[in-house]
């Protein structure tokens with residue numbers, strides 16, 4: 001049995017635009033998905049994922065049985081829900097050249113699902129790491145990132161960047177532009193505050209929405225390129241440790257994401273609550289549609305303001321996690 005964990009992330013800048021080759025800067029945070037994998041003596045895949053609920057039912061998935069006794073929803077929905085873990089199992093079989101390996105997989109996570117904090121990437125990165133090790137193969141973090149990207153790409157219908165999976169695999173703040181993925185070594189202290197509306201967005205759908213806007217309107221394509229300009233400007237601010245400038249650029253980035261149609265009333269309300277409490281800046285993080293915003297604030301004020309914001313269900317601080325995927329137990 002092997003247990004691996006991998007962190008979630010916030011986007012300082014650049015989500016969505018990164019799908020079209022612009023740079024982005026995601027930062028790993030100290031909230032992890034932990035995946036336990038044990039090889040089975042048959043070729044089945046059984047998933048225990050207490051956090052993954054469909055219509056209020058906890059998902060227990062068994063690839064060998066047609067009936068899903070614990071769940072009263074369509075099997076196709078369940079299979080979509082476990083797509084990331086199926087993909088992780090496939091990658092491990094491929095890496096170990098064991099096409100018929102079966103796994104018992106248990107997931108525990110402190111990353112809210114579908115909320116823009118990269119739960120999918122963390123689950124798939126930790127899942128690939130644990131499952132390959134269980135089959136006796138040790139991959140480097142970069143190799144895990146590559147395989148995790150392939151899974152996200154497939155589950156998100158061919159629309160994914162390497163940003164989430166690379167960040168989760170290597171940890172810290174990273175810069176991703178197309179296939180070029182690198183760690184950012186000099187990072188100022190980033191006082192992240194998260195606001196969570198309790199909801200979620202469908203990453204595949206939101207990415208598809210931006211894609212069609214971009215195809216339809218020249219100015220939407222320009223908006224995507226402008227997000228890339230913000231990221232390049234932001235990298236300069238990171239190098240200079242200029243938190244005020246980082247905040248201003250986050251505000252600008254949020255405005256453009258809003259224009260691309262991926263914000264929501266509750267995300268905007270949380271962004272405004274953080275801004276009015278004198279945070280350096282605030283923006284949605286991840287795919288949007290619902291879920292989380294990230295603000296930069298080194299006082300208690302943004303957290304307090306978010307607590308009293310209708311639509312904000314939870315608020316917490318997030319520390320940069322300099323560690324990526326790691327083995328917890330082997």
Ligand SMILES: Nc1ncnc2c1ncn2[C@@H]1O[C@H](COP(=O)(O)OP(=O)(O)O)[C@@H](O)[C@H]1O
Pocket residue numbers: 033049050051052080081082083084107108109112113114115116117118119120121123201202203204286287
């Ligand atoms: N704890 C978990 N257990 C099982 N699957 C999970 C878990 N967390 C996330 N996932 C998978 O990731 C999906 C959410 O990913 P996504 O929509 O990309 O949002 P995000 O990555 O922002 O959290 C879930 O629908 C599920 O398939």
Ligand SMILES: C[C@@](O)(CCOP(=O)(O)O)CC(=O)O
Pocket residue numbers: 014015016017018019114115116117118119120159160161162163164203207285286287288
């Ligand atoms: C919108 C996007 O840029 C980030 C999605 O992040 P999340 O899955 O919502 O945490 C998509 C991608 O990069 O694959």
Ligand SMILES: [Mg+2]
Pocket residue numbers: 118119120121164203
């Ligand atoms: Mg995701």
